[in-house]
Amino acid sequence: MRASAAWKRALRVVFIYFDFHHKPMPKKKHAQKSAAKMSRPGRQQKTEKKLSDRVKTGIPGLDQLIGGGFERNNSIVVKGTSGVGKTIFALQYLYAGVADYNEPGMYLSFAESKEGIYKQAQLCGWDFPRLEKEKKIVFARYEPHEIKDIVTSGGGSIRDAIESGGIKRLVIDSLSVYLLLFENEYEANRSVLELFEMLHGLNCTTLVTSEDPLTPSSAPSGRMGFLTDGIIHLYNIRKGQKRIRALEVVKMRNTTHTTELCSFEITRKGIVIRRGFCWKKGEDTETEGRREPGSW
Secondary structure: OHHHHHHHHHHHHHHHHHHHHHOOOHHHHHHHHHHHHHOOHHHHHHHHHHHHOEEOOOOOOOHHHOOOOEEOOOEEEEEEOOOOOHHHHHHHHHHHHHHHHOOOEEEEEOOOOHHHHHHHHHOOOOOHHHHHHOOOEEEEEOOHHHHHHHHHOOOHHHHHHHHHHOOOEEEEEOHHHHHOOOOOHHHHHHHHHHHHHHHHOOOOEEEEEEEOOOOOOOOOOHHHOOOOOEEEEEEEEEEOOEEEEEEEEEEEOOOOOOOOEEEEEEEOOEEEEOOOOOOOOOOOOOOOOOOOOOOO
């Protein structure tokens, strides 16, 4: 009986060993299937195409927050209070387009002169006069009422300049000045809607600046939200005895973007965005002034 029991135990060990070493392993098979799926040419091409449709901003730290860049031909509004860095943000976007990605740009101003804008660019080492001579940058200044007529006509001279110069990146500075032209909210809403409809037909990836005394606790995008493809807020937050600049991606259509508040610095080479920022309610006291009429 003892010998019989010993034989049974021995046979059981043999069967377990054989079963373990000769049965197909489900996990390995699953891993092989997953690897095969990932290596399919169609999936790889789809991923590459998705990335190629993104426009790199040229602003260190930003592209990682917005899925690799702006979606091509979209219109993005950059909002913030005076002096927070909206113009530098826009100039850096244009300069990087020319210098790094061979994409000509156009700066369309409703208020500030070419000399004033180019002087700001020079502080970061960006030679816009040279790029203009090389026909890689176009600067145009229009009065708000002129823009109203151009929008009504579907683009007019702006469309002509974009098509003749092969412009891929456009900056409009600023929406707030344009809105001062209108006497009531209805006219302003209708004209802004027409403006963004025109922009979508220009085959450019556009940044539109807007003066707005924002804080992290401000209400979100409001009526602007459904008109634009993306909204970025720039803040100038008081923390103790100093102020810290911060960026928030409020909206970016067709993009999985960060929901973090990220600090940024304006250096001699432009804006650099940092991950991680600690903000507490009550620290955003820099915008206690009242909102400008027509400000979005």
